[in-house]
Amino acid sequence: SAVISQKPSRDICQRGTSLTIQCQVDSQVTMMFWYRQQPGQSLTLIATANQGSEATYESGFVIDKFPISRPNLTFSTLTVSNMSPEDSSIYLCSVKTRTSQAGNEQFFGPGTRLTVL
Amino acid sequence: DAKTTQPTSMDCAEGRAANLPCNHSTISGNEYVYWYRQIHSQGPQYIIHGLKNNETNEMASLIITEDRKSSTLILPHATLRDTAVYYCIVRGNYGGSQGNLIFGKGTKLSVKP
Numbered sequence: 423s424a425v426i427s428q429k430p431s432r433d434i435c436q437r438g439t440s441l442t443i444q445c446q447v448d449s450q451v452t453m454m455f456w457y458r459q460q461p462g463q464s465l466t467l468i469a470t471a472n473q474g475s476e477a478t479y480e481s482g483f484v485i486d487k488f489p490i491s492r493p494n495l496t497f498s499t500l501t502v503s504n505m506s507p508e509d510s511s512i513y514l515c516s517v518k519t520r521t522s523q524a525g526n527e528q529f530f531g532p533g534t535r536l537t538v539l
Numbered sequence: 540d541a542k543t544t545q546p547t548s549m550d551c552a553e554g555r556a557a558n559l560p561c562n563h564s565t566i567s568g569n570e571y572v573y574w575y576r577q578i579h580s581q582g583p584q585y586i587i588h589g590l591k592n593n594e595t596n597e598m599a600s601l602i603i604t605e606d607r608k609s610s611t612l613i614l615p616h617a618t619l620r621d622t623a624v625y626y627c628i629v630r631g632n633y634g635g636s637q638g639n640l641i642f643g644k645g646t647k648l649s650v651k652p
Contacts, residue, residue, distance in 0.1 A: 425583075455639050464626070465583065465642040508593075514582050526553050530582030532549075 424517050426531035434537045435505055443534045445515030450495040453518040456488070459533070460511045468513075471498040476538055505530045505538045512536070540576050543627045548647040551621075557614040559646050561627030564608040570605065572603060573640065574612045576623040583642075586612065617650045624648070 425448040429487040433440050433480040445454065454471040469490055477490035502509050516536040551557040563572065573588040587594055587601045589610075594601045600613040606626040614621055626645040 453639070464644050465640075466640055470622075470639065516582075518639075520633050522560065527588070529584040529585065531579075 423527075424451055424519050424529045426515055426517060426529060428513075428531040428534050429485055430534060431532065432535040432537075436539060437512040437538055438499055438504050440503045441497050441505065441536060443513055443515075443536075444499045445500070445531055447496045447517050449519070451517040451519050454492055454498045455516040455518075455528075456490060456498070457516055457530075459514060460512045465514065468500070470518045471500075481495055502536065505536075507538045510536055510538045543629055543643055545625075545643065545646045547644070548649070550651055551614075551617045552578065552647050553619060553650055553652050554616055557648060557650070559612040559625050559627075559648065562609045562610070563627070563629045564605050567631075570629050571574065572601065572607075572610045573628040573630060574599070574601065574640075575626045575628065576621075576641070577618075578623040578643070579624070586625075591641075609631050613618050615636040617648075619650050619652065620649045622648060 427446045430442045433441055445526050456468040457465045459465045467480050468483045468488055469479040470476050471490050471492040473492045487503055489501045512533040512535050514533045516528055518528050541613055571588050571590050574586040575583040577583045587596055588596050589601045589603055591603055591607055604612045624645040624647050626642050628640050
């Protein structure tokens with residue numbers, strides 16, 4: 423399995439500001455993702471973080487709003503830019519590993535709870 | 540990836556088996572059934588996955604029908620700590636270099652004393 427940590431665990435921000443969320447994994451992983459979970463909703467994939475290149479964004483998400491970096495195999499950041507109250511959500515980092523015994527499960531970090539005032 | 544249908548919510552008495560159903564009638568031959576759960580205020584947790592044979596691990600059992608159009612996750616002795624939202628997801632087993640999980644609304648399981 424992979425142990426994933428996220429910083430910060432929660433934050434309260436003013437509208438118009440930006441917040442960068444960090445994701446650190448304890449081992450090299452093949453893929454890293456960022457998800458959003460709005461209040462009372464299920465998880466929605468924002469993008470796939472690609473090492474050394476631009477992230478691959480899902481429909482409805484754009485790089486200007488959610489810039490993502492992945493400088494190496496164990497670390498990624500997601501920035502929520504020019505925030506509005508609608509961006510209040512839990513943001514989750516997720517990784518995929520390849521293990522011979524367990525297939526290709528996907529593991530999730532604890533999430534960052536963001537509240538925008 | 541095929542779509543899944545799950546009941547919105549279920550209750551289970553503590554100590555009894557919790558049986559969570561999932562319909563995936565459009566599943567294709569190379570798609571696996573994955574189960575995850577999300578306990579309140581935590582990230583989703585992998586439970587189990589399978590292709591066509593029944594699977595069992597330390598957390599749960601997965602029963603897949605012969606036609607693969609539905610499956611049941613079984614928690615043999617539910618505890619209060621099993622209260623969570625359970626997600627059934629169907630996806631190809633692409634390996635570590637491809638793919639991601641697409642979450643539906645899941646089943647909110649409430650285990651009661």
